[in-house]
Amino acid sequence: MSPDNIVQYLISGITAGSIYAIVAIGFNIIYNTTGIINFAQGEFLMLGGMISITLAQFMPLPAAILAAVIITAGVGFLIELVFIRWIDSPSVLRMIIITIGLSIVIREAALHIWDEKVRALPYFTGNEITSIEILGARFSPQVLWVLGTCAIIVIILNIFYYYTLTGKSMRACAANRTAASLCGINIKNMVSLSFTLSAAIGALAGCVISPITQTQYDCGATLAIKGFTAAIFGGLGSSTGAIVAGLLIGVIEAASISIIPLAYKDAITLTLLLGILFFRPGGIFGSREAAALKEY
Amino acid sequence: MLRIRNLESGYGSLKVLRGVTIHINSGEIVTIIGANGSGKTTLLETITGIVRPRAGEILYKKRNISGMPPERIVALGCSLVPEGRQVFATMTVHENLVIGAYTRSSGPDRENVPEDLESVYALFPILKERNRQLAGTLSGGEQQMLAIGRSLMARPGLIMLDEPSMGLAPIIVKHIFEIIIQLRSRGNTILLVEQNAKAALGIADRGYVMETGSIVLEGTARELLDNHDVQRAYLGKDYKSIGE
Numbered sequence: 001m002s003p004d005n006i007v008q009y010l011i012s013g014i015t016a017g018s019i020y021a022i023v024a025i026g027f028n029i030i031y032n033t034t035g036i037i038n039f040a041q042g043e044f045l046m047l048g049g050m051i052s053i054t055l056a057q058f059m060p061l062p063a064a065i066l067a068a069v070i071i072t073a074g075v076g077f078l079i080e081l082v083f084i085r086w087i088d089s090p091s092v093l094r095m096i097i098i099t100i101g102l103s104i105v106i107r108e109a110a111l112h113i114w115d116e117k118v119r120a121l122p123y124f125t126g127n128e129i130t131s132i133e134i135l136g137a138r139f140s141p142q143v144l145w146v147l148g149t150c151a152i153i154v155i156i157l158n159i160f161y162y163y164t165l166t167g168k169s170m171r172a173c174a175a176n177r178t179a180a181s182l183c184g185i186n187i188k189n190m191v192s193l194s195f196t197l198s199a200a201i202g203a204l205a206g207c208v209i210s211p212i213t214q215t216q217y218d219c220g221a222t223l224a225i226k227g228f229t230a231a232i233f234g235g236l237g238s239s240t241g242a243i244v245a246g247l248l249i250g251v252i253e254a255a256s257i258s259i260i261p262l263a264y265k266d267a268i269t270l271t272l273l274l275g276i277l278f279f280r281p282g283g284i285f286g287s288r289e290a291a292a293l294k295e296y
Numbered sequence: 297m298l299r300i301r302n303l304e305s306g307y308g309s310l311k312v313l314r315g316v317t318i319h320i321n322s323g324e325i326v327t328i329i330g331a332n333g334s335g336k337t338t339l340l341e342t343i344t345g346i347v348r349p350r351a352g353e354i355l356y357k358k359r360n361i362s363g364m365p366p367e368r369i370v371a372l373g374c375s376l377v378p379e380g381r382q383v384f385a386t387m388t389v390h391e392n393l394v395i396g397a398y399t400r401s402s403g404p405d406r407e408n409v410p411e412d413l414e415s416v417y418a419l420f421p422i423l424k425e426r427n428r429q430l431a432g433t434l435s436g437g438e439q440q441m442l443a444i445g446r447s448l449m450a451r452p453g454l455i456m457l458d459e460p461s462m463g464l465a466p467i468i469v470k471h472i473f474e475i476i477i478q479l480r481s482r483g484n485t486i487l488l489v490e491q492n493a494k495a496a497l498g499i500a501d502r503g504y505v506m507e508t509g510s511i512v513l514e515g516t517a518r519e520l521l522d523n524h525d526v527q528r529a530y531l532g533k534d535y536k537s538i539g540e
């Protein structure tokens with residue numbers, strides 16, 4: 001591998017990884033307030049991409065993206081309202097079945113609305129042959145859009161969680177649901193908010209990656225598996241863990257391409273996922289103490 | 297202030313409360329004592345709406361709160377300091393207290409929140425010292441103080457405490473009980489559930505004795521302290537020492 005190649009792999013790994021990190025954060029937002037994994041998380045990215053592609057034919061790109069984010073957030077809100085809210089004490093198995101069912105329904109609905117053609121949003125700056133040079137390696141400027149958007153999402157989420165009362169209330173729900181309701185917090189509303197928020201973030205991520213990865217009615221599943229691996233790898237519920245694990249998985253995948261055939265790229269992540277589940281189910285950051293702190 | 301009539305509740309097919317009738321007047325300290333599993337925690341959880349009542353009525357300030365969700369009940373001024381403290385372990389002491397004032401955050405009363413924060417810190421100076429520390433890293437006694445402080449941030453009319461002395465050293469228990477007396481003198485009404493019957497009856501005006509989900513005895517704290525059955529069952533005195 002020449003030095004240029006290393007930079008090339010590193011940057012494409014980080015780009016893919018930052019998307020996995022965002023998907024993992026989407027999982028975490030819902031996991032933290034509800035204790036459940038929303039297996040329809042990948043579908044939010046697909047919806048964001050598809051809706052923005054359709055709307056971009058009628059309006060400027062930024063407006064189309066904004067509208068797609070808002071519409072997908074609305075879908076997330078409705079899903080919670082219709083399918084989750086009325087369940088009094090959800091068992092884990094029941095929630096898994098419900099969210100997997102939802103992901104199938106959304107995918108099928110997308111197939112009916114849009115057909116199975118692969119589409120993509122136009123590049124935000126320039127076109128598919130525009131490129132910029134970073135440390136001797138050449139990239140599409142879209143890579144910077146992806147990295148920048150992911151960074152901004154993380155920063156804004158942190159400000160929300162640590163500096164606003166609503167954000168703090170969501171953390172309180174995550175720490176101790178009964179105590180949160182004894183403090184006057186309406187838990188069900190917080191759960192609605194977490195679905196809305198994670199749908200919005202997913203949709204935004206789905207828009208920025210669309211020019212690079214393209215969007216199809218079933219593209220959510222792969223993204224969800226990668227993001228899920230990052231979430232587990234980083235320790236469920238930990239956003240720092242999600243970011244580090246997401247980037248790591250992205251880089252490992254990118255590096256693997258230079259050693260083994262491209263077709264096995266996805267198998268790497270799955271192997272990693274199984275390995276973690278077997279040997280380190282708490283994730284790299286899921287230390288014993290942190291787990292104990294969270295319960296009490 | 298609080299009036300409960302023939303309250304029944306439980307978990308699933310298990311019936312725990314079997315017709316509980318109690319009342320608490322404004323400005324009183326009332327204690328409920330009883331053995332493990334007699335249903336004291338269940339009673340407090342039913343009053344605060346965590347457990348749904350099955351029959352009976354709960355009137356708080358003449359208003360029926362039976363069946364309301366916890367967040368509405370606390371907004372009316374009826375606050376629980378739960379068994380085992382239940383602080384938000386992954387949040388700082390300061391954040392715990394801020395969340396305590398959640399019900400006031402959208403009303404005109406929110407201007408008084410900083411002032412109340414200072415008064416909680418004045419009541420528990422150790423919390424001020426530790427205000428940037430994660431609540432999960434506090435000692436048991438400090439967590440109990442934080443749980444009480446968090447409840448005070450809601451400016452409750454009625455404070456219910458579930459075994460505040462649990463697992464604490466005698467000197468800390470003494471401190472907590474002094475705080476409870478202080479709260480009463482500041483105009484709070486208090487419902488205190490305790491295993492430590494002697495300490496609880498020592499500061500209470502009145503008390504109830506609970507056994508397997510029913511109230512079996514009630515009276516002033518003095519009457520209960522003098523009652524032979526109470527002495528034998530809850531104050532650790534045997535027949536001989538009672539006779540002396």
Ligand SMILES: Nc1ncnc2c1ncn2[C@@H]1O[C@H](COP(=O)(O)OP(=O)(O)OP(=O)(O)O)[C@@H](O)[C@H]1O
Nearest residue numbers: 307310312330331332333334335336337338339491
């Ligand atoms: N969440 C629950 N689900 C099922 N049964 C419960 C639950 N919580 C309590 N119980 C049962 O209800 C009964 C009363 O319990 P409760 O906690 O109210 O007693 P307590 O008087 O507070 O006891 P302690 O002094 O040990 O705290 C017990 O038999 C207990 O096993």
Ligand SMILES: [Mg+2]
Nearest residue numbers: 336337338379
């Ligand atoms: Mg109890």
